[in-house]
Amino acid sequence: MSVLASISTRGRYDTTLPLAIQSIIHQTHSPDKLVLFDDNDNPINLTGIPHYRYLFQLLDYKKIKWEVIFGAKKGQHYNHQIANRMEYDFVFRVDDDCVPEPDVLSILLEKFYDGTPNVGAVGGSILTPPISNQHIEIASGKIENIYSTPNKQWYEIKKLEEVDHLHCSFLYRAGIVDYDLNLSKVAHREETLFTYGLKKAGYSIWITPCITWHLRNPQGGIRDGVKELYDHDEKIFREYLSAPFAKDKLIILDNGIGDHLVFTKVLPDIKEKYEKVTIACCYPELFEGENCISIAQAKIIVGNNMDNYNVYKFCWDHAWKDTLENAFRKLYL
16 A cells, blocks of 8 residues: 655745645655655756755655656646556645645545445545634535535534545545546646546545645635636536536547557456446447447547547656557556
């Protein structure tokens, strides 16, 4: 069981980022590694700054591996997707203006080992000072209430409860679903799309009593974005909510016959893992007896998310050096 703590940062060198790093250091259950994605327009060498150097020394003392990666400046969802595929069992996603209390990682991990099957992600309270309990009685974790009620994570959670999606910072089972890279660089709704995607893939999502303090720094992060970018992402989100969903597992093979033939080697393992597999393809004659649909039908189902099913884009994004067959395995298993 391995845990990667992941922080994506922009515009918060001198405000909340040091607090977020320190909160990782003081977790009672230490992660195996902290990866810090620096998405600043003009990144600097943090090891040359005394207070960051002290924090890195503390990480070394706690035997927590650490790495600073300069981001592509395309948005934090690109960074989170890299963390998602870094071969760790779990990713502890912490925003750069968040401070989880010392027991948060330990509490979140417990849910994955309490016997509940297919736990995909767990989160706790995300509290922004000053604390208010206004409208707590109508708070919800259901996706259908996202436009009408406050999120339960905005209040102090009193009991374990299953929800549809999570907000801000949480622990999740890595490598199951992908972040939507079609979002703009502000990545509005990216954590909701990601955790709800886990639920749609057959995994359960939970909230449990523990507290992460969301300092909600007014500068940096997505709050430097412009309205047009938020509107772009909101459109993707609304399309995702209103689109019909293929049950269990959808495969999209919008490529040549050779690629289809390679995929046939992977299909038996996918069918063993998922109850129902739907294949959108160009050469359905290669999948006689399978549940096949057209590429046009697949576009109706996934809307603007086609890139998430493109094996060659996956290879490009991950600098893939292995076989195409193993790329299909990594993308769909």
